[in-house]
Amino acid sequence: MNLNAKIPSGPLAEKWSIYKSTQNLVNPANKRKFDIIVVGTGLAGASAAASLGELGFRVKNFCYQDSPRRAHSIAAQGGINAAKNYQNDGDSVYRLFYDTIKGGDYRSREANVYRLAEVSNQIIDQCVGQGVPFARDYGGYLDNRSFGGALVSRTFYARGQTGQQLLLGAYGALNRQIAAGNVIMYTRTEMMDVVLVDGIARGIVTRNLETGALESHFGHAVVLATGGYGNVFFLSTNAMGSNTSAIWKAYKKGAAFANPAFVQIHPTCIPVHGASQSKLTLMSESLRNDGRIWVPKEKEDAEKIRAGKLKPTGLPEEKRDYYLERRYPAFGNLVPRDVASRAAKERCDAGYGVGSGQAVYLDFKDSIKRLGKSLIEERYGNLFQMYEKIVDENPYETPMMIYPAIHYTMGGLWVDYELMTTIPGLFTIGEANFSDHGANRLGASALMQGLADGYFVLPFTIQNYLASQLSVPRMDPAKRPEFGAAVEASKDWNSKLMGIRGSRSVDSIHKELGLAMWEHVGMGRNKEGLEEGITKIKQVKDLFWNDVRIPGKADAMNVELEKANRVADFLELGELMAKDALLREESCGGHFREEHAMSDGEAKRDDENFKYVGAWEYAGPGKEPILNKESLDYEFIQVKYISRQLIPRNARCVE
Amino acid sequence: MLDVLNEQLVMGNQEPVAFDHDCREGICGMCSLFINGRAHGPDEAITTCQLHMRRFRDGDTIVIEPWRAGGFPVIRDLMVDRNAFDQILQAGGFISVNTGSALDGNNILIPKHKSDESMDAAACIGCGACVATCKNSSAMLFLASKVSHLALLPQGRPEAVRRAKAMVAKMDELGFGACTNTGACEVECPKEISIAHIARLNREFLIANLKP
Numbered sequence: 080m081n082l083n084a085k086i087p088s089g090p091l092a093e094k095w096s097i098y099k100s101t102q103n104l105v106n107p108a109n110k111r112k113f114d115i116i117v118v119g120t121g122l123a124g125a126s127a128a129a130s131l132g133e134l135g136f137r138v139k140n141f142c143y144q145d146s147p148r149r150a151h152s153i154a155a156q157g158g159i160n161a162a163k164n165y166q167n168d169g170d171s172v173y174r175l176f177y178d179t180i181k182g183g184d185y186r187s188r189e190a191n192v193y194r195l196a197e198v199s200n201q202i203i204d205q206c207v208g209q210g211v212p213f214a215r216d217y218g219g220y221l222d223n224r225s226f227g228g229a230l231v232s233r234t235f236y237a238r239g240q241t242g243q244q245l246l247l248g249a250y251g252a253l254n255r256q257i258a259a260g261n262v263i264m265y266t267r268t269e270m271m272d273v274v275l276v277d278g279i280a281r282g283i284v285t286r287n288l289e290t291g292a293l294e295s296h297f298g299h300a301v302v303l304a305t306g307g308y309g310n311v312f313f314l315s316t317n318a319m320g321s322n323t324s325a326i327w328k329a330y331k332k333g334a335a336f337a338n339p340a341f342v343q344i345h346p347t348c349i350p351v352h353g354a355s356q357s358k359l360t361l362m363s364e365s366l367r368n369d370g371r372i373w374v375p376k377e378k379e380d381a382e383k384i385r386a387g388k389l390k391p392t393g394l395p396e397e398k399r400d401y402y403l404e405r406r407y408p409a410f411g412n413l414v415p416r417d418v419a420s421r422a423a424k425e426r427c428d429a430g431y432g433v434g435s436g437q438a439v440y441l442d443f444k445d446s447i448k449r450l451g452k453s454l455i456e457e458r459y460g461n462l463f464q465m466y467e468k469i470v471d472e473n474p475y476e477t478p479m480m481i482y483p484a485i486h487y488t489m490g491g492l493w494v495d496y497e498l499m500t501t502i503p504g505l506f507t508i509g510e511a512n513f514s515d516h517g518a519n520r521l522g523a524s525a526l527m528q529g530l531a532d533g534y535f536v537l538p539f540t541i542q543n544y545l546a547s548q549l550s551v552p553r554m555d556p557a558k559r560p561e562f563g564a565a566v567e568a569s570k571d572w573n574s575k576l577m578g579i580r581g582s583r584s585v586d587s588i589h590k591e592l593g594l595a596m597w598e599h600v601g602m603g604r605n606k607e608g609l610e611e612g613i614t615k616i617k618q619v620k621d622l623f624w625n626d627v628r629i630p631g632k633a634d635a636m637n638v639e640l641e642k643a644n645r646v647a648d649f650l651e652l653g654e655l656m657a658k659d660a661l662l663r664e665e666s667c668g669g670h671f672r673e674e675h676a677m678s679d680g681e682a683k684r685d686d687e688n689f690k691y692v693g694a695w696e697y698a699g700p701g702k703e704p705i706l707n708k709e710s711l712d713y714e715f716i717q718v719k720y721i722s723r724q725l726i727p728r729n730a731r732c733v734e
Numbered sequence: 735m736l737d738v739l740n741e742q743l744v745m746g747n748q749e750p751v752a753f754d755h756d757c758r759e760g761i762c763g764m765c766s767l768f769i770n771g772r773a774h775g776p777d778e779a780i781t782t783c784q785l786h787m788r789r790f791r792d793g794d795t796i797v798i799e800p801w802r803a804g805g806f807p808v809i810r811d812l813m814v815d816r817n818a819f820d821q822i823l824q825a826g827g828f829i830s831v832n833t834g835s836a837l838d839g840n841n842i843l844i845p846k847h848k849s850d851e852s853m854d855a856a857a858c859i860g861c862g863a864c865v866a867t868c869k870n871s872s873a874m875l876f877l878a879s880k881v882s883h884l885a886l887l888p889q890g891r892p893e894a895v896r897r898a899k900a901m902v903a904k905m906d907e908l909g910f911g912a913c914t915n916t917g918a919c920e921v922e923c924p925k926e927i928s929i930a931h932i933a934r935l936n937r938e939f940l941i942a943n944l945k946p
Binding site: 126129130133144145146147148149150151153154163165201203204205206207208209210212213214215216217218219220221237238240243244247250251252254255257258264266289318319320355357358360468469471534535538582584585586587628630631636637638639 | 735737738740741743744745747749750752754755756757758759762764780784786788809810815816817819820824825827828829830831832833834835836837838839842843844845846849850852853856857859860883884887889
């Protein structure tokens with residue numbers, strides 16, 4: 080497999096300008112001759128579809144929700160970074176670039192990340208132009224908050240609903256193009272497969288979720304903007320429908336899947352409270368600034384608390400174990416988020432967990448005593464309220480319960496500088512690709528990357544490709560055998576699923592997969608565990624293909640079939656994630672191998688052997704996938720290994 | 735609760751009840767449902783996905799209906815078609831700015847109180863509770879939230895006249911009723927959007943009709 084990243088030559092700061100001024104463009108009269116398919120309507124998908132429509136391309140945009148506005152970008156809370164330096168605090172494109180590379184633990188590509196930082200400022204302008212009501216100060220100027228503890232204040236925000244407002248901006252731009260006839264919108268439509276003609280992506284197969292009808296669509300190029308795959312863990316902060324199927328189907332058609340093991344875990348989520356729970360809710364990590372984390376010192380007390388026989392407030396100080404303060408006296412409750420996450424799991428696994436057993440306390444009692452209730456309310460009032468709504472306990476009076484949860488996936492389809500996968504004509508943008516966050520993503524950078532790709536990168540780079548496709552006529556899917564064959568293949572796949580007629584619901588199997596993933600491919604990984612995980616995932620996969628029950632019909636609305644399709648792909652992806660994690664014998668970013676840790680539990684990176692992107696190539700059913708490596712050569716910055724004890728906690732923070 | 739019901743139905747070899755849901759944290763606006771006679775159920779300022787079973791007593795019978803409004807045809811079971819909302823926004827619920835042509839963000843100064851008020855309106859999640867709860871099935875609160883969000887910002891002024899006219903015309907065309915100021919929408923709105931925005935919409939609409 081050829082992993083040519085196609086990075087333009089020249090100095091780092093000029094690469095993107097050089098690329099833009101020398102790339103091929105499509106002339107205005109020719110743009111309407113091109114059809115482009117965009118799958119997904121989140122920040123990346125909606126911004127790309129709208130921008131391509133404005134340019135004059137004929138765009139078809141797809142989403143599984145009932146409206147493009149519902150894509151899961153909408154749930155992002157914190158904010159979006161840009162190197163505006165409005166605060167005059169020394170920010171610059173270079174600094175944002177450097178922070179992003181460092182935050183990703185030196186596992187991302189210099190040129191891509193620099194470009195991301197470079198276009199970040201334009202994103203803010205664009206969004207303001209669209210009417211995104213970013214927070215302002217009294218002079219009417221844009222306000223910033225510091226985030227992810229960076230040394231500068233560069234995060235733009237719209238209350239706690241930044242993702243929503245940015246998405247509504249992109250959705251507005253998209254609506255304008257739909258009204259103008261440049262974009263045709265297909266809602267409640269799920270992508271089933273990529274159609275290749277002579278090895279080039281020329282379309283997709285879709286399933287109409289209302290009628291069950293399978294259709295195929297032609298595009299001179301296909302863009303996947305389908306988000307992350309965190310739901311492989313069943314419980315995550317993702318939306319219920321978020322799935323990996325589009326990129327997984329592309330992988331099986333020849334697109335390399337890069338760094339699947341890199342997932343991000345957030346330490347302060349509201350814990351699982353029952354077997355029927357379907358998702359997890361995130362709470363801002365800022366809570367750890369004033370809250371103290373503890374579990375009971377004695378197992379018997381933990382048992383009593385779990386059984387409801389003892390209240391946490393009734394447990395005297397000397398019987399509490401403030402385990403982060405005990406183990407990491409220098410940082411206490413402010414240890415890096417991966418350390419905090421792993422420590423919580425370790426205590427719970429050892430039998431000291433509270434609540435359902437998978438939770439620890441985050442106690443504000445001392446802060447309230449020290450600072451007063453009103454100050455705590457001012458700082459965290461909305462979070463306390465949210466917690467109370469969900470858990471029905473008052474965190475001012477009794478300690479909060481928290482537990483880590485899967486939040487974001489840095490891995491995704493491998494793309495080159497032009498955001499094209501290893502399949503010609505198939506592009507991937509936003510969380511669905513792997514390109515910018517390395518092994519860990521900085522806070523407020525996901526929104527930035529989605530919009531950078533959609534507004535300011537893809538609309539240029541896709542033209543460099545399309546310019547070479549002028550002689551390719553618009554194809555009629557009804558007349559091309561490749562489209563018919565792909566539809567038949569999807570039909571057979573659905574029939575195979577429907578034909579199992581077993582005894583288990585899709586959700587119950589998905590939960591088993593999630594447990595295996597969480598246990599073995601979660602935040603602390605080791606060789607034995609990963610090998611056991613692979614075995615378990617295979618067992619769950621067998622169980623699925625032998626015993627899943629899907630009522631209803633394939634050619635009608637069928638929610639269970641939709642779920643089954645997604646879980647079938649998660650089962651395969653889960654195994655690849657475990658393999659990737661097994662092979663990467665180092666700890667970096669969100670990936671922690673217990674064998675590769677410092678004596679104090681800190682991650683131990685291995686730049687000598689693992690400073691590469693692991694891009695997996697599908698080898699066929701039943702065959703072992705092939706690992707291809709893209710070496711990461713740092714031309715412009717020095718790769719440093721700094722013990723993280725020296726880095727402020729929030730330097731790795733994410734929201 | 736519906737997940738549990740559906741699990742039972744699947745195990746009993748029956749088809750599950752179709753209902754819309756996605757983010758399950760009250761922001762995507764996908765969930766709907768009239769529960770015990772109230773949009774998003776018996777609690778304030780939440781969506782259905784944020785309604786907990788502890789709001790009910792053990793043994794209670796819970797009545798669940800889909801949104802019922804002419805503008806929202808039922809697709810199946812509890813699932814309705816809210817495409818009309820997209821169409822209303824496509825009629826003009828945006829600012830016409832091409833990618834790349836915007837000025838520096840700080841070239842447009844916006845007084846904080848205006849920006850905050852705009853944000854209050856922009857919090858709308860497009861769920862349709864306002865329509866479902868309105869006896870006239872009016873979409874005025876939905877419309878007003880978008881018109882108000884954009885009309886309060888200087889960037890939104892150039893198209894304000896056209897926007898208000900076009901969106902109201904589209905709403906009427908799609909079969910939503912008129913507003914009679916009963917205020918039910920405001921009570922059931924999960925984001926607590928005020929009907930004061932409807933007053934602003936009416937003002938914008940009036941001005942639009944006075945201008946040629």
